[in-house]
Amino acid sequence: MGPFPVSNGYSYILLVVDYMSRWVEAIATKTNDAKVVVDFLKSNIFFQFGVPKALISDQGSHFCNRAMSSLLHKIVFGKACYLPVEIEHKAYWVVKQCNLAYDRAGKQRKFQLQELDEPCLEAYENSQIYKQKVKRFHDQHILRKEF
Template identity: 65%
Template sequence: MMPLNPILIVDVFDVWGIDFMGPFPMSFGHSYILVGVDYVSKWVEAIPCRSNDHKVVLKFLKENIFSRFGVPKAIISDGGTHFCNKPFETFLAKYGVKHKVATPYHPQTSGQVELANREIKNILMKVVNVNRKDWSIKLLDSLWAYRTAYKTILGMSPYRLVLWQSVPSPTGG
């Protein structure tokens, strides 16, 4: 007899949530951040963007997700036009990736990426200058802080889970 709720088994980098943050105050020509979060490891990839269109999304997936972590089984996004369009669907179909669209009535579906967005924004707010115009160059530092922070749900940092090593100390000790 089949269980009523089958257990879904996914591995690290099988399922990514993606979302745009912004618009933010212009920072060296950038107004948005495109964020990708692996649902298992909580690893985050993010880039500053000049626009929030489907071309940026396709380039991000190719360069920051597929080429680094392999082709995932599924991508979860909201229903924005930058994620729900013919070129995006064609791209995912080419690689055999399922696209799950989170509905406004079930926000838990995209909860991982929403949580990461909040945490990255909070980190950025602490490291940017007063006029907040340098956020795009502080994004990498914010990603490092997020990736190396202990996550209770994991019992370790995403850095340790993904790279199987402790976070290097700034003093080398």
């Protein structure tokens, strides 16, 4: 494609393509600098679709600079992670005691999984009964033809 004509002062097109789905996001920009790229990635890509696993670029100056590296650093190391127990209980011994009950938690988890199987089996049985009733109804309304 040749050079695009300038329209209302917009002389550049920033284009992002998802390789799997072939989804295209594009904006017209007045400048070709890192701030425009970072703002576009934050507002149109990261907030709408989430953070991609890889950014493939031409290694231009608008992708390899301090603004882009600070954006990526904020995404990875932006906020500290707190466990709900740490927020609720400030004492270390409480957190330690909660973390040591693995065997009891494992038994409770197995029990919960067994309880989940019962509704699944009941739903399967109900679907089989429904299929039998529909088949019986259908068979009763079929007109027999003899040749």
